[in-house]
Each structure stands twice: as C-alpha cells, then as structure tokens.
Amino acid sequence: MDISAGIQASLAGRYAVALFELAAEEGVVSAVESDLDKLSAALDQSPEFAGLTTNPQLGRKVKMDAIAKVAGLLELTPLTLRFVGVLAENRRLAELPRIIRAFRDIAAAQRGEVSAEVISAHPLSEDQLSALKTKLTAREGRTVKLTSSVDPEMLGGLIVTIGSKRIDGSIRTRLNALTQAMKG
Numbered sequence: 001m002d003i004s005a006g007i008q009a010s011l012a013g014r015y016a017v018a019l020f021e022l023a024a025e026e027g028v029v030s031a032v033e034s035d036l037d038k039l040s041a042a043l044d045q046s047p048e049f050a051g052l053t054t055n056p057q058l059g060r061k062v063k064m065d066a067i068a069k070v071a072g073l074l075e076l077t078p079l080t081l082r083f084v085g086v087l088a089e090n091r092r093l094a095e096l097p098r099i100i101r102a103f104r105d106i107a108a109a110q111r112g113e114v115s116a117e118v119i120s121a122h123p124l125s126e127d128q129l130s131a132l133k134t135k136l137t138a139r140e141g142r143t144v145k146l147t148s149s150v151d152p153e154m155l156g157g158l159i160v161t162i163g164s165k166r167i168d169g170s171i172r173t174r175l176n177a178l179t180q181a182m183k184g
Helices: 003-008 011-026 027-045 045-055 060-074 078-089 093-110 126-140 171-183
Strands: 113-120 142-149 158-162 165-168
Touching: 011 027, 011 078, 027 045, 027 060, 027 078, 027 093, 045 060, 045 093, 060 078, 078 093, 093 113, 113 126, 126 142, 126 158, 165 171
Parallel strands: 113 142
Antiparallel strands: 113 158, 158 165
16 A cells, blocks of 8 residues: 555554554445544534543543543444544544544545545535536546535635645635735
8 A cells, every 4th residue: 555655754644544554454444434524523513522532631541431432422333443442542532633634535545536625715505516526636637525614714716725736716815916916
C-alpha cells in the first residue's frame, strides 16, 4: 500500500495507517469508515462528547467508560471500538478528528478518489454540488469525493480545496486583491 509520507509523518497519520491496515486485513474498511463518520458527526453535534475527548483532567478510566457507552449507542464495529479504546488508553482521543481525516484520505486514495472541500457563503443545492463534482472530476481525472461547508463571512463565491491545491474564487479574496491593486 502506497501511503503519502505526509500522512505517515504525523501522529494522527500513524494511527490512521495502523487502523486502515487492520481494517483491510479484516476486510472491513468501509464499515470502519462508516463508524468514523458516525464518530465525526457525534463530535460535531455534541460539545460534551468533544469536550470529553480533549479534557486532560479526566482520567483514562472515565474516558474509556464514556467511549464504550458512546460506541454502544453508535453501534460501532468491534475493530473501531477496540481502536477508540486504545486511543483512550494512550491518551490520544484529542487526535480523533485528525485521525478520521487521515483515514478518509487513505481510504479515498485506495479507491482512486481524491477528496475535495468546498466552502461557500450560502448552502449549495444538490444540483450545484453535482455540477461542481462533475467539473472537478473532469479536471482531476479521477473521482472526487466532495464535502461542503458554509462560511457566511465569505460574502460570496467558492473556495475549493483539493489535496494541497486551493482554488479561491471568493468575493472577499477578489475585494482584497482589488484593494491591494488600488493601493499599489
């Protein structure tokens, strides 16, 4: 398996690589990816859960018990449950969001996909996202997995990030460039 050196160099990347290799060995990569999506959503939707993972004052036992309860509610696979337990035991739960991102990148690369993130000032419709995905797929020459988010401070336009490439078509950036040109 060819995994970029950038992913392997980080702590989160090393954990993600280990989890991916175990999941591939057991043939449960998509199930683990689904579990990680559930955990990511739980972290985003529950400030209490996110706080639990980053609070250094809570002991290992408390974190492990809480993680076991959350895992039961989310119906995580045994491999993901063991992995998150290892993170709790090693005091690495704060790395969970970065591990999830790294795992997604590894899994996407194995499928021949590339991940892209689009940030817009207003939510994009399904038709707009589909058209953007089609254009990015044609540009990149491989399947693009698109995630979108909203930043109302952008004013308008889009910012698309594909790997280390960024396409900034935001109005804020254009206005800043115009301001600099006028000062020039």
